[in-house]
Structure formats: structure tokens, C-alpha cells
Amino acid sequence: MISGQRIEEHIISREPYYRQQGQELTIALAAYQHQIPLLLKGPTGSGKSRFMQYLAWKLRRPLITVSCHDDLSTSDLVGRYLIRGGETVWLDGPLTLAVRHGGICYLDEIVEARKDTTVVIHPLADDRRELPIEKKGEILSAPPEFMLALSYNPGYQSVVKDLKPSTRQRFVALELSYPSPEIEAEIVQHEAAITREEAERLVRLAEMTRGLEDAGLQEGASTRLLIHAGILMGSGIEPRQACKVTISETLSDDHELVAAIDEMISSLY
Amino acid sequence: MDSLFDHSTAQKLHGIIPETELNSWESEELLDCLAELSPGQQDLLLQQISVIWPVSHSLCLAFLEAIRPALACLDAEQFAAWVRGILDRYEAQGLQEARRFMVDLDNHFVCTLKGQSGLMLSDIKTRLHLYLRGVAGRPFDLESGDLPGTDTATIFLPRNSTLFSNDATNFLAYKLLASLQWALVRVNLYCHEITDEDALFARLGYPAPDKPASGIFLTRFFQTFARPKLAMAIYHFLQTFRALSFLQKRLPGLMADSRAYFQKIRPQLLADMEDKKLLVKEYTFVLDQLCDNQPLELPAGAFRKNCNPASWWQDISQILVDAAHIHDQWKDGSAEDIATPPLFQGSFLIEEAHARRLARRKKAEQQFIEALSIRIMPSVAKNQDHAQESLGSEQPQQPDSGANISLRLASQQDGQEEKEPVHDRVIRHIRLDDQKIDLDSRLQELGREIMDDLGNLPQLYLDSAAEMAAGRSYEPNFNTPEQEGAALKGASLYDEWDFRRQGFRHNWCHLLEKEIQPSGGTFIATALSEHRGVIKQLKRQFEQMRSHHRFVGRQRDGDDIDLDALIEAVADHKAGLPPSERLFVRQLRDQRDIAALFLVDMSSSTEGWVGKAIKESLLVMAEAMESLGDRYAIYGFSGMRRTRSEVFRVKEMEEPYNDTVQGRIAALSPKDYTRMGPPIRHFTKLLSQVEARVRLLIILTDGKPEDYDDYKGEYAIEDTRHALIEAKNAGIHPFCITIDHQAQDYISHLFGEVNYLFIDDVKGLPRRMPDMYRVLTS
Ligand SMILES: Nc1ncnc2c1ncn2[C@@H]1O[C@H](COP(=O)(O)OP(=O)(O)O)[C@@H](O)[C@H]1O
């Protein structure tokens, strides 16, 4: 079932492609140096995970990512005893693994996890920088190399899942919203391996859909969706079709909104 | 005829319309007409009369006349739709239009039913509006007009499109017409950026016209020509050409699809132009290129010789100069007729655009400056602190000087190559001294609007914003505080926040809770049937959000063993740890445990569509909530002055949803003013006493908080904002839905501390409010 994760597996050896939007790298590096945890805010697909990969590579630290969800338990984060051949073996969870080896632990979409699960990060996030492992009666002190990073999407306005101010205030917050059109086109061009012109047209479509955010659309097309559309086009799928399946149909179920986005697509392609 | 029957029907009728209002001949006619109907139909008709009569007596009398022919060809359902159509026309376009709609039953209604009138604008308005909003990056209103056209804020389109036999292609025609009107705004059809008129006339070698000739530049401009009509036609042609070229680049897919449209209109257009001379060749040339979707080229001859399209984007006056030169070359020819332009070019609404422009400029300027000043205020304050620190204490403080802050557009200084034409630029940043400040989408949109209007963003606006941010001084406009306290009988007293003293005025407002008398009428039935699709869908969605049962592990006891937990416990035990006793799985009810209170604005400004949409939304919402099971209450609020805040009870938290509640929803009607503080504080108190995991206060308004007295502007906004923060601190989640034609600058400040949603299309509210609730609570 669960096999022990080895820290080496989390080292990023090749430079990930990351196009900076602004000062995010400088700020994150400064936060790292001063051992302040990081909070990434931004809509989905805006490059948060990619940024963490890049940061980890830059710092030459292993990156351990946990995608948070409803059923995530404290043991899933911290670790548990297992029985192997009649013996009990302690198995570090991802968080413990990162603390022990001075890695970067990235809790993606933190608001998806239950509050009673996320309390374990509190003593890690403040000055104490320690992780209590109750089962082992052990308190791990995080080495200076360790970094905690969380991400969440402020666009989903669910009050049930809002982040507590007491938690938030321990972090340096970086907002990674959609990049400017030039940068976004550059990213899409690179990631989908399409021409600059094609990428620019996709970005224009994205901007059109983002214009609908005031008119009922929860979120406009993300960079990720543009890349998907570009990839499909690159593999020979007709552009209108490619955009429809990757963009209009994924953004909404509302009949009128989908139809309006389809019209935008067909006006561009 | 049964006299008894006749009598009671007559009574009913006169219960609605006083006998004195109808002459005996009209009454008889009407009663005869009613007599032919079944009792059920009679009631329906009487109900409809009772709806129309209070709206407008003249409309109702006209309606009575039109009933007979309508009943002859419409069935019950169609009849109801017809009545709705009449009311729609009346509200949107007035009595005249509603009359025409009634009388011309065949053209306006029956053929719609039969599909002969092609595609109606009203049927596709929502989609087209959304499309245009995305494409243009700013909202435009859509309205029907005889010809396409735009006054730069509204785009007019024909009421229906019959060009093609299928809806898809007719929609394409609409899409093209709307996009082209937008493009004409983008190419600055109305020349809203000519700043140096004298220089322009000097360039042309014309004497500048007498200033008082006309207050509108374009009118003035064309009046200087030997043949003003010709000059105008040439200019309009050039701008249309330019707008079409712009679309070819910007929306290539649209222009490719539109070949079908251009091919279809070509024969008729050529026939229309047959007896004309001027511009015929040119239009034909352009049309032929459009039919093949060729990149547009200027027609040979005078146009190619005189035009410098390359510099049009940089300098709008160039296009006027070019038009003038063509005019000069043609003006001496015989008085040949000018070709009728193709329909898609639309009308040239110089005056309307000018009026719009003046109104909007003032508003946009204020909004932009205010919003920008709020945006930069924190940075300005910081800079000032720094400045003061470094100056030391011996220097006198100068809080009001914005002059030492420099606010600039960022793009020039960033050394970016200007690739796109001026009009495509969006201002994303602003430079405050050496700091780059991002503008949010609202500011970008305002900036774009100003650029569309003026062609640039005047430095003056930036300076004003800087000044405002540096020295926002508040002038108290209150007189000596009135005597505080002294409650009305049965009224609750609430404090009000006075931002100028940063403190409360204690027991300042009196709030009364009032009953609402349920009303009968057709509102509920009509609304339910109109929205039945949405309601059905919402019920299904809400059903899925219901509290459901689920298994939770690691319980002390339960229905089954939690294998994971057991293994862990065994392992812990082996490791010498006390094993956990939580080894069971139990089925738990996943309680949503949410209590929501809907608070709706009943101020007089909600009269008309907004009020109707609010009521319909409440109804749809209530229907959906029934399948969800969350507890909810509904109240309305209004009032006048601090001594009379009123809240109206539609449904209490534990009250079942039934006919009475529906009747109260139907009875909601516009009252007085919008003093938002007291009702928010009242329901904060009420909600705090409700036991629930999540408590929501959902507020629907149509604009600024405002009362008859001094509760206005900043004071009102700050009090409301404070009340919302108080609610939040009390553990309540306030959520504000604002219905407004345009997002106002104050919204983000007012609601910034809480969640809010801005809606500019009132018709979408019944759908969006439940959607919002779903997102908010799942
Ligand atoms: N700034 C960026 N540089 C490089 N790639 C990016 C950038 N922003 C987004 N992407 C691309 O978009 C995709 C989605 O981004 P991701 O980091 O997964 O988004 P998020 O974690 O914010 O949901 C990435 O896989 C990457 O291809």
C-alpha cells in the first residue's frame, strides 16, 4: 500500500521552465533566507506549482508536494507505524520527510483540507519551526533549509473553506495572477510548442473569457487551459474544436455562457 | 345570456376598472367578449387586466380593444406570452411601441410564433451581450433600432434578422453587425480625440469655421466643405473600411464566417446602388474583397492616391485630411448621387455620440480619479511617512501636497516597444514615483473607456488622483448632532458609525419590523412558469448538495471496523505505544447546518425591472432552497431618515415556505430610501442568536446606500462598510449582491472587506443568485 518515499526522488535535477511575472523569485528567495513560510495566492493554472518547482530547483532543495483534500488526515502528513514482517516500522509522512531533510513542503490547495488536519502546520509556520510527532513522542526541529509553502485560490469564495487570519498572518503572501499578455503568450508558446502568433491568439481568447468574470463566469480561461488548447492544435485538431473542448466546455455548464464563449472562439478562428 | 353570470363578471371587471372609466359601449363589448370564454379563461383574462390596469390606464384601454382579434388566433399559453410581450414593450419602449405591438399582431407576434420573423434580437440578446463584453473588454448595451449604429455606449441593432432561413446564420449576421459597431468605436468613428482643431484646418488649407456654428466638432468640420454630405459619406466609408480591416486582424474567424453574409447581401446592395454614381465603385470593390475574405485594400483611384492608412492609427486627423482630399477631387463633378451605404455600415449618430460622450466623460473622469486615488492611497501614505521621517520634526507638516508625488503612465518608461496601435493598449500599471502599481480590472476598464473617448489618458487625471490620495480631506457636513436616544414605541435602536469622528453615534437609528400583506395576482404563477427550466435544474443541483450520509473513520464505536486504524493500532502496540481506541467506522450525517438570511433592497430606485428581477430571484431561490433544506429567512428593507428604518418580514427562519410566503414575495414593492446600516446591524443581531455552523447574511441592493437626510456619499458608505465589518466580527458571513448598470467605483471599498458580487444584467439575477449561494456554501 504505502511505500516509503525517498527524499532523493524529490530532487529536481533539470531546470524547470519558469517565466517570471515580476518580483516573485526575489521575494521568495528572501523569505527562504529568513525562514518565513510562503503563501501562494492565485487562480488555478496560473503557475503556482511550476513556480515552486523552479524555486526548489534554484535552491537545490527537494520539493515535496501534497495535494490537499477532504480526507487528508494528520497521519497522512506526519507519518504512521506500519507492520512489516512482524516488525513495526515508522514511516515518515511527506511533511516529516521534508522537515527531516530540509526540503520544501508544498501544500497545494490548502483550503481543501480539514481544519483539524492543518493545525499541525502551525508550530512549523511560526518562530518555533518545529513539528511534533505525537506517536513517536518526538519533536522535530526544522533545519534552516526547510521551507513550508501553501497555495490557495482566493477566487473560490466559499466561506466554509476560508483560511483563518491567524494562519495567514504567519506567511509571506505572493499573488500569482494571470501574467501580462506578452508573458502569457511566451509561456503558452513554450509549453504547447506552437508559434508565437498562435499563442497570442489563445491569450486573446483568454482575455475575452476573463472579461466575463463580471458577467457570471466563475473564472476565465487559465494559462493551463490555453496550453491544453495549444497542444491539441499542435497535434492536428481543428482550432475551434480544440478550444471548445479545452476551454468553453470546461469553464462553465451555463448554456448561455458556453454559447457566448463558443462565439468568441469562432470569431477568432 | 345568463344574466346572473353576466352580472358577476361585470362586477369583477368593475372591481378592477371603475365603471366610470369605460363607456357603456366598451363595457358591453368587453363583457360579450368575456362571455364567450370558459370561466377559467375569463378569470385569466380578468387577472391580466388587473395586471395591466395599474401599470397604465391608456395601455389597458388599448389592450381591451386588441383582445378580441388576439383571442381569435392565440391559445391560452400564447395569449399569456403576448401579454408579457406587451408589458415588455411598454416598459422598454413606451406606450406607442406597445400599441404598435398589440395592433400589429400578425407581424409582431404571430409570425414570431411561426418563425417567419427570423431571429429576434430579444431572443439572442443575452448571448450577444456576453460575446460582445468579452470581445470588447467592456460592456455595451444592446438595443433595437431601425439601422445598426452606436452612440459609443449602446449598440443599436435591427429588431430581427430575416436574411437567412436559419437561426445560426442569422445569429452570425447579428454578431458581425455588433462587432463592426464595436470596431467603429475602436477606430474612433466620432473623432473624440481631435485636440488641435486650428492645426487641422491649417493642414487642410481651409479657414477654420466660426466656433458657434456647432458645439460638436464633426458637425463643425463637415460644415466647412463645399459638399458636406459627400465629405461625410467619404469619411464614413473610410472609417468603415478601417473598422473592417481591424476586424480582419482581430477577429479573423468572424470575418471568414461572414463571407456568407456578404455574399448574401451583395446582389441587393448592387441593385440599390445602380442609379447612383459616387462611391459605388468603392463599395463594390470592398464588398468583393469581403466576399472572398481577402485582406482589405483601398479601392484604386482617388482613395489609393490620397490615403495614408499607415498613419491613421497614430493620428486620427490624418483620416480627416485624407477624406477632405478625396472630397476636393470629387466635389466639382456633377451633382451625382451618393451611393446608399450597405446596412452593415449603420447610421452615423454624431449628436447622440456627442451627448453620450459628455455625460460619460464627466462620470468616467470622476470614477477613475476616485478609484485610482483609493488604489494608490496606501503607497502615498507610506511615502509621506518616509518623507516626514527624513525631514525630522522641526519641519512643518504638509499633509495636503500632492504635488511632490509623481504619478505617470508606466508603459513609456518601461521602454517597451509599442507594437500595437494606440487603441489596443490597456493601461495595466501606473508609476508612482519609482514604484510600479498594478491597476485592477475595474481601473483598467475605466482607463480603456477614457482612452476610447479621449484617445489618451490625460495626465491631469493622474495628477488629480495623486492630489486626492495625498490629501483626502473630509469636510463634516453634519449640523450639530440631534438629540440621541428616545426610542419609538416597539422600535429597536441601533448605533451608526460616523467616520469623521471615528466613533459611533449611539442609539441613533430607529428600526421597525413590519408585516407584509400577501398579494394575489399572477406574478407568482407567471414567474414560476417563466423560470421553470432554471428551477428544475437548480432543484437537481441543490439536491446533490443536501446533507448526506458518509462514513467517517477513527471513531470510538461504530457500524464497522476501520481497517486502516486497526492496522495502525496494532503497529503502534507492537512499537510499544498505547494503541488508539478509535477503531471504528461510523455513518455520520454530514450536516450542512447553514442558516441564511436574504435581505433585499426595497428602496424606490428598485422600481421596474430591478424590483421584478429581485422578486423573481427570491422566488427561484426559495424554490431551490426547498430541495436543499438549509434554514433561511427573507426580509426587505427601506425607510426614510434615521427615525424610520423599516424591515419587512417575508419569511422567518423557521417558517415554512408556502403560499403565504409566496404572496409576500409578490407583494414586495418599492418604498423609500436605502439606509443600509440599521438593517445590517438588526439582522446581525438576529443571526447571532441562530445556532448554526455557518451563518450567511446575503444582501441584495441596486446601488449606493442613501437616505433622505445626510446619510449620503462617504458617510453612508463608511457606515455601511462598518456595519458589514461588525457582522463579520460577529461570526456572520455577509455577502453583497449589487445590481447596477455599471460597476461603481465605491463598490470595492464598500464591500471590500466582505464577499460581494456585482451584476450588471438584471435578467440574469434569478440564475446567478442561486449559483452564488451554491459556490458560497459548498
Ligand atoms: N510563469 C510560468 N512559467 C512557466 N510555465 C507556466 C507559468 N505559468 C503557468 N505555466 C504553465 O501553466 C501550467 C499550469 O500551471 P501550474 O503551476 O500547474 O498552475 P497552478 O499550480 O497555479 O494551478 C504549468 O504546467 C505550466 O505549463
Ligand SMILES: [Mg+2]
Ligand atoms: Mg497547482
